[in-house]
Amino acid sequence: MSDDSFVMEMCGNRAAWQIQVDGVEKIDLEAVGGKIESAGYTVGIRTRLAWTFSGPAELTLYPSGKLLVKTEDKELAANIAREHVEEWVTA
Numbered sequence: 001m002s003d004d005s006f007v008m009e010m011c012g013n014r015a016a017w018q019i020q021v022d023g024v025e026k027i028d029l030e031a032v033g034g035k036i037e038s039a040g041y042t043v044g045i046r047t048r049l050a051w052t053f054s055g056p057a058e059l060t061l062y063p064s065g066k067l068l069v070k071t072e073d074k075e076l077a078a079n080i081a082r083e084h085v086e087e088w089v090t091a
Contacts, residue, residue: 006085008078017069017077021089024065033061035088056080065089 007020033051037043041055053059057080058070067084069077 005090006081008081011068015070015072017071017074017081019067019069019077019081019084021065021085024089026063027061027065027089029061029063032065032088036061039083039087 005022007022009018009020010016011018029046029048029051033043033046033053036051036053036059039055041053041059044052044054048063050063051061053061056071057073057076059080060068060070062068067081069080071077
């Protein structure tokens with residue numbers, strides 16, 4: 001699935017989606033992670049390489065701004081992708 005501001009690709013076993021935000025190559029994990037946490041997700045692991053979250057879907061956020069959404073539900077993944085683009089990364 002492609003949108004004007006992100007690319008969403010299915011990963012491997014059809015149980016996860018990778019979200020890449022156009023024009024974003026590096027993010028502040030603390031800032032973006034805080035926004036995801038404020039959106040109701042629970043933080044799991046916090047390292048300089050990735051943060052993990054649990055909520056409606058399991059998420060992994062990388063310093064590049066990529067977000068891995070672990071769900072088989074394409075619509076849920078697309079909604080999370082839009083939130084990632086509109087609220088978490090670029091807001």
